[in-house]
Amino acid sequence: MNTRRCDVLVVGGGPAGSTCAWALRRGGADVVVLDRAVFPRDKPCAGWVTPPVFEALELDPEEYRRGHVLQPISGFVTSWIGGPRIATGYGEVVSYGILRCEFDRFLLQRSKAYRCEGTALRTLRRVAGGWIANEEWSARMVVGAGGHFCPVARGLGAVPSAEPGVVAQEIELHMDARQQAACPVDAGAPELFFCPDLRGYGWCVRKQDVLNVGFGRLDRADLAPRVRDFVALLRESGRVPADLPARFKGHAYLVYPFARRRLVHEGALLIGDAAGLAYSASGEGIRPAVESGLLAARTILAARGRRLDDLAPYAAAVEARFGRRGSNASPARLPSPLAAWIGRRLLSSPWAARRVVLDRWFLHADQAAMPAA
Template sequence: MEAYDVIIVGAGPAGSTLAKALESSGKRALLIDKQTFPRDKTCAGWVTPTVMETLKIDLTDYSNGRTLQPIRRFRIGMMGQAAVENNHGRVVSYGIRRCEFDDYLLGRTNTPKQLGTPVKNITRRDGNWLIDDTWSAPLLVGAGGHFCPVARLTGDGPGSHETIVAAKEIEFEMTHEQARACKARGDTPELWFCRDLKGYAWVFRKGNYLNIGLGREDNHKLSTHLQDFVATMKSTGRIPEDLPDRFKGHAYLLYDHSGRPLVDDGLLLIGDAAGLAYTQSGEGIRPAIESALLAADVIRQAPDFSATSLQAYGDAIAERFGHRGSVAEENFQIPGWIRMPLASTLMRSHWFTRKVVTEKWFLHQEVPTLAAGTQCAAF
């Protein structure tokens, strides 16, 4: 049996960030992931400059052999209406491929790793967690996404009682002919909101790679919504006629709709395992990174790994992201009783689509970078 201080299940952005942040803490950590890296990850794949700054990523180094698509504009509309295009006049985000981004972050940590290793069995014995009767630690961190095996140990675990966002998408490298025919531009992602405001679709070009998808809170007839959207985009020439057949699915929880406990005795959840995706946009990368850094602070300072000591992490999450149940009304700019009647008009407004949809909901420009002390301690 190999003993560690912390075992992190999931080596995506949340897990790898936490592992790196703990390297100078004196805590001996182990990263476990069921996949080998690089691996495909279903995700639209864009990050804000704040994420790159928080992680202290050298953009020149990162772009050497990897996709890094600067984004300066957004094209936004409601399905069935004409889109509005806004030029921000500067780089406000970057398009990345998750297979590259996650592998890059994982490659920066010297933490011991067990990749290609699905967690089959988790037991508790004498204050320690035993993973597959091979590794043990007093603290177990769930960073394995929505269906993380560690999340099953807290509350009611993942299941039908949760209101999830379900999404289907595809990312592929276009042929020369497809790239020439595709009207979508790399520096201008397209966001198309469903008329009932229960989700949105996107077309996102990153160099020769094209990412297309649709996500909805109400996943009823998700495939039908996606097929209709793809057909419309094809008929208007926004995307090539010949797409790969198989769209991949994934699920996640919005922060304001998630009821997952974040901590328990010897347990802590970060990233999508904790249900931290932003309520309006569904973005999970920035919350994943920041939750990992907040967790690292608590782990470094906690006198023990009891639920009482780890609750400092839950308090830090609430302070950073707001208290669950109040986030949606605080962030949404228009009262609920006029959302539907005004939605069609608002989505034709340059001011609303730029200041509210893009800058507030998707870029979170009003949210300051995580405290410098937290970042410095990590990197």
């Protein structure tokens, strides 16, 4: 059988896959990225990214801004749902808002990997010295970067429906001039509305003329009515247009403290949402996706010249970066009444809202950017 050959086949061209491919290409590897979607494609996401993402990607925000939506964020408005609102300003840019359809396409094109878009992974089998995918590609290594339902992760034993994770719904819409004028949400200060038990939150993020509204929670029970109530609250306060479409997009993903997927297999590893790396308190997944893509590429490049499937150092590198798997403290682990008590105290104190909720949980101010090289 004739197959096309490459060193590494990356399944999934989101931020994890494209970053890994980019770093592998820079290291001289021959890389193919397979994605079932044709880019630009949408991905349910608020599109909020922290500056270390740009640093790790060696991407100048000013360069990216040319031709793409890039909303500088220099503050946040926080509250528990229905509670008093606290505005926290930083006086400098601490985050950005992007559109995933633009951002993901930009990163994938920039990776310079060979792209197979519109091609789902249908079959993957292990052969001596590597893998055969779709009976078309033979690769020495496979990287699973297909998101929460990644077919590589499932093929290697993950059962997404049985794993505890975040369930979220969101809608993103372009506002017309009238809606923009009426929208009181400050584009420089996204609004976050926490469930009192800290097991989820809703958001209103404005990116130039685009408004993104969503709600995510760490348990599946009652998501739809919670989203309905949250949107009703936003409508009442005029934060969203009265004619906001009712149809939200849903998605699920794992957060690090609860994820149990094995990261490394013989000749294969998992990155980004496929590995379940998102931060638990904020749900931020783009930064861990990008960073795990870099760690995976480093491991693969370092294994060259030795046995190409010597990938164990990747799991150790992930733990060194994100903490020991399965043992992280998370507010979501607290019993609900205690979490609710703590949540209300944190969210009613301007000091705690800034230092704990925003600096520590959302901005990870204590964690420096990962160098790309």
